Structures are given as C-alpha cells and as structure tokens.
Amino acid sequence: MADVNLDKALKHYFGFDSFRIGQEEIIESIMDGEHTLATLPTGSGKSVTYQLPAFVTEGLTIVVSPLISLMIDQVKWLKAKGIKRVASLTSMHTIEQKNKILTRLSQYKLLYCSPEMLQQDHVMSCLKQQQVSYFVIDEAHCLSQWGHEFRTDYLKLNHVFHALNEPTILALSATATDAVQRDIIDHFNTSFQAYIYPIDRPNIILSSVQVETMDEKHDELRTILAKRQVPTMIYFSSRQKSEDVCHMLQQQFPDRSIAYYHGGMTSEERLLIQQQFMYDQLDIICCTSAFGMGVDKANIRLVIHYHMPSDIESFIQEIGRAGRDGETSLSCLLYQRGDESLPFQLIGQELPDDDMIARFLADDPTIDDHLTETQHRFLNKQIEEKRDEKQMADRIRQTRDQRLVKKRQSVMAVLQWVHTEACRRESLYNMFQTNIQEPTEACCDHCDFTFDTWKPRHQTDVPIETAWQRRLNALFNRG
C-alpha cells in the first residue's frame, strides 16, 4: 500500500484536501489487510473509508447495507461525481437489471448489496468468481440482538465471508455499544482491529421542551421557528401529521419555503423535495424518518423532533444531520405528556399478535391482507429459522415477546432521557462511550443553554422565479 498516495487519491476521487477524523487510520488498517471494526459519528464521512480503498485496490469491494434507498443514493451520488464503476444489487432491481450487473461484475470496483441478495445461490456463485478485496458491513449493529435494528439476514454474513475466500472485513457503525461490538467480532470468529471514535457531536446543542397539550406544542414550535430562519428539519412519526403541521406552518410563515416529505409520496416528488432542500430552496422540511438517508447537507442548523423517536440510536442518527459543517446547531425534542403511546403503537404494528401467528402457520389465505410488511417479513424469517423445531408457534411467540420487550425498553430509554435532570449530553451518549467531548458553544438546556441566547445567522432560501421568460433565461444562463 506504500505506493498509494492517500491524500492524492482523496483529492482525485472526492475533491477533499484532508481526511476527517478517523478516516485515514481506518483506511490504512484495511489496506494493510486487517479486519477492522470502526465506529464513527454520523455525518463524519464513513463511506469514504471504504470507497477510497475500493477505488485504489485491485479487485471488487462488496458493501452490505440494510438500507436500499441509501445504497441507491450512494450509487447515484458517485455517478454524479463521475465515478462510474459502481452498482447496487437489491430487491428493487428487476431480474434483467440484476443479471446485467452480475454478468459484468469484473467491470465494477464497488458493489452495494442488500443482505438477502447474498443468500441467493446464483448471486453467490457469480461473486465467488471475483477477486473480492474488501467485504464491508455497513450498519454493522444490525448483526447484534442488542443493536436497535437487529436483522436476521445479517446473521449469515459469516458464511458469505468464508464463501468469498475471507476478504478483509470492515464493519462500520455509528451506534455500537460494547455489547454490540462484541457480537460483531464473535460473529466472524476472527481477530479485529477496533477503531472506536466518540460519536458525540460537540457543535450540536441538546434540548427538550415539555408541554401539556398539542396547542402548546404548536406554540412552542412557532416560537422556536419565528426567531430563527435557518435550514430546519422537523421529524414526525406520522405521515399525516407531517403534512398537517407543514400546512399550518406555511400559513404561519408565508415568507418561508416549507415542504413535507414522507414515504407515501411518489419517488419523483420525493426526489424533487430532497434536491430542493440540498439546493437551499427550502427553509423547513417536515419529514418522517424516510428522509435523510443519503442526504448530506452541511448547513442544517436546527433539528426538531415533533414526535419522540422510538430508540436512542435513531435519535442520535437523526440529530446527527445537523451542523455537518461544524457550526453550532440545535436539537430540540418536543414532548407532550403521553407522546410515548405513538411509538408503542408503532411497535405493535411491527410484530404479529398471537392470532396472526396462528393463522399464518395454518396457511390461512386471508391473513396476508391483515399483515403489515414488517409483520410479514418477521413471520417468514421465523418460519425459515424454526422450521424443524417442535411447538413452532410457541417458539415464535417467545421470540416475538423478546423483541417486544427490547423495543419497549428502547422507547423507555428515550422517555428517560426526556425526563432526566442530569446533563443531556452525558445521558445521551453514556451507552456508547465513557467520556464526552467539550461542547464548542453550549452543552444542553440542563447545563448552560437557554433559547434566548442562541441567535444563529439568518440563512434565507432563494425564492423560485415565477415568470417563465426569466426562468428560461436563468436555466440557460442567458443575460
């Protein structure tokens, strides 16, 4: 690896002059052939740690990720940068598209794969014929029962690792507790170099406002927004609510550009809104967690949670979209008494009840219409895993109950954080690290922060030109 100049490569492929914290160490580690486990905070350029080695090393790099839209976004982004030898292989692709990619594997440097794709014999037999240089596990916490998004698909990655002739592993996560890290290492049963970087973000101020009624919540929301015209994200757990509050704010702030974004919109609409936000045309985006994956906007100043998230890890990821440029930014969670009922309800919809399990096992043809996608996926996985066990229904119910308990505990942890009287920064990150970095401007509303003191510089959107003649001239760079 001595003959590769990493700084030059970084400039060449990504246009950056220097590495961000941790990147260079992780890159050197895997290029030395060490299996590597790394945690880096969200928004710190995790993807560079495998993309750069992929481009400068012989052979193919396989990246496993559970987030299809993220993979597709990454491929799109790299292609826009002029890097063409990348592709993704997911259930979103047609058979023709998949086959086309599989027959030209040797032309790619980087292949994003969803874990279930690696369970297909045809895919594996094509991949086995390639020289795989790096095997990257993104969101590696999915490997662990202790992680917030356990994925059974991930538990077969050790077989994939052996089948691919044991390429160098890079396991990445932004939120891996000690227990999760141990699970990852145990799964592959080999030795890892660990690079654990603190995931707290010193430039993000933490706060929460507690209210009794919805009207009060809306008042607080308007107060926070009224004095601060900065790029803002507001997170919702309900699609309908994101639209309703968006329309309310549009009326309240007619001079600002406000839009909503959720998974119920067409992919075309979503792309437009996402790009408008990137182009600084939107002041405020009211969104569900569907927004944000692959969005790397540097100047988001304010992240508000209208609803509480269902676990600490998601919360850390979502507030991590703020202040990627290093400037001081604010996270504010609005909590109305009883708000936890929404995440509890959502958890219920993710897992099947006893009746659903019984009917599904009895091959009741009418059950399919009553199952959500996640319930369906859960049941299919369970049947596959427990096929040979006695009293399968009991065992599935047990597993379901274990998951429910775990998920409820996760919600309770968020609730506890909302109600804590200690330092918000320490209590948020103590699951993940022992020390907290010194905050750059202020810490949290329990330490030194008050709303009146935070006066960020106004950043206004560029209003869209409405007269067609001028719009046309602008598009074509004329006069």
Place this chain on the structure above:
Amino acid sequence: MTFEEWLLLKLKHIEGERTPRSVYHILRGKKSAQTFQDSQLFSLSPYMNVLPKLKLTTFDEAIDTLCNTGYIDRQSSLVLLTDKGRDFCHQLQEPFVLNGTRYGVLTHPFVSKLHLLVQSVSNLAHNHSQFIPIVNDEDSQKEVKLLFHQKHLLQDQGESLFRELEQLCLSLPSYQADLVLQTFSGYDQIGLSYQQLAERQHKDAVMIELYMMSAFHQWMDVIENEPGQFPICHRLMPAVENVHLTQSAVKTRQLYNKGLTMDAIINHRQLKRSTIEDHIVEIAMKDTTFSIRPFITYDQEQTIRNVLQNETSMRLKRIKDQLTDEITYFHIRLVLAKVGQKEEANIHG
C-alpha cells in the same frame, strides 16, 4: 374552477348510462376494453389517461361533494344530474385542451425526458458537469444521454433547445407557461412538484395536474405537427406505434395477423375467451382498418345497427334483450366499436 365542477362536466356525458366509477377508470386510463369503449361512446376520449395517479379516495370525495351540493342525485347508482346540476353545467366551460387518447400514455415519458434534458443542458450552460438527475427512470436517462451526445445540441450552449422551449411557451397563455416552467430543474434551482405549485397557487393539486397535462398535450401536438421547428423536442416524443394498444392486445394482434383463429389464439395464449374477445374489441376500436367480418356476418351487423338506431341507451343488457340469442355480447361490442369510431370521426372532422 374546482375539480368537482370539472368532474361534473364529465359526468354529464355518461348521464343515465354508467356509474361514476367509469369516469374514474377513463381518467386513470384503465387498460380494459370496457373503458376504451366507454371513452369513445360518450365522447370522453380527450380525458383518457389524463390523471393516471388519481386516488380513488380523491375521486369519491369529489362525488360526495357533488351529491352534497345537490348537483347529482345520490339515490341513483347510475349518474343522474339534478336540474340544479344541469343548470350549473351550462355556466361552466372546459378550461383545458386535452387529447388523452393520443397523448395520455405518452405524456409521462415525454415530460420525464424533457425535464432531464433541460436539467442536463442547463448544467452544461453553466459549465457544471456534476448533478443528481432529477428523474430516476433509467430508460429516460439512457435516451437523454444518447441524445445529449449528439453534437449539435452541445455546440450552441443550449441555444437551439432554448429557442424551442421559448416557442412552446409562447404557444401557451403566459399564466400556464409560468406554471409549467416552475416544474423544470436546472443548474440554479430545482423545480416544484405539482403539490407545491398547488400550495403556492392556492389551488387544488388535481387541477394543477390537469393544467400541466393540458400544457404538455398542447406542446406535443405542436411538436408533432411541425417536427421541423422542434428537432430536439421531437426526438423526445415516444414512438406512437402500438402505444395505444394494451401490451396483451398487441400479442393477440400479432397472433391474429399470423392467421391464427380465435380458438387457436385462446389455446396458444392459455387465456380465457373473454380476455381474447376484449383484445379483439380493443383492436377493432382503435384500428379503423381492422375488419370485424371474420367475427360477425353482414346481416348480424345490420340487425344490431338497427337496434342501436332506435335505442338511446348504450347499456349492453338493454340492447341484447332486443336481439335473438345467436347475437352475443361480443357481437354487440364489436359493432359498437365501429359505431364509436364513426362518431369519433364526425366529432373531429
């Protein structure tokens, strides 16, 4: 005009003949022989496929509103306008210029490619080469890329595309041109979605979509009529051949043209007789040169035509009841397909 009012004008066409749902199918461009036939029989073909993503809930809510305002009769399952509704219709005028039969299916691919092309040329005109394509569809991307590599587009920094778009905008009322241009993305900014335009104009999102369809149908018409004036945009027009037939009907036609009989086609395709009949009716309806004689004798056709002349209703059951048993629904639909064609020709002639 609101969407409900616009819808009322359409419902008037099928009064006493069909349920409201048949208009929904026409607006969505449902690929069934029944829907095609309805669009022709009731002169609703301009509206075929103009709202391909219309939600049933949106449609049903509009029908509810029309009932509540007392414009249509809720008691009847077939559409029935009240006197108040009929009076109100006289005050309304169709605000859109639509040609759904011809451009309905073509609009989306045409607009996707035009959006992509403009975004690409705009970035180029600003000497910028890196951007996220605003349209995900890979086929559109590939086609635009191909077009983009043709030298004359690039040499003039987008001058010729600019001229074409300017001409197209001038062909519209400026209010409409303003709306359309706000949906375009380029180097400097990203276009608005229909929903956003509606919010800004304080209009119904469905009406905004119809404004867009109307503008794009007019553009495609201008481009098709004078391809020489619009060499670049003309290249974005999808091939018209076969697009008006459903995929499955195209296959049936291929087999039929090879000389297979009806039974042979049913056997070959392993489909139900009624499905193949649907295809034949669809082909008969859209292809004026298609002869229905192999399926129906001259005498049978004349008998049906005679009944049709005296029967004001277009409901098949009422027509069939007046005929002998040897005349099937298939026969009647075939003749209706040809009758519809003639009326179409009269309307547009």
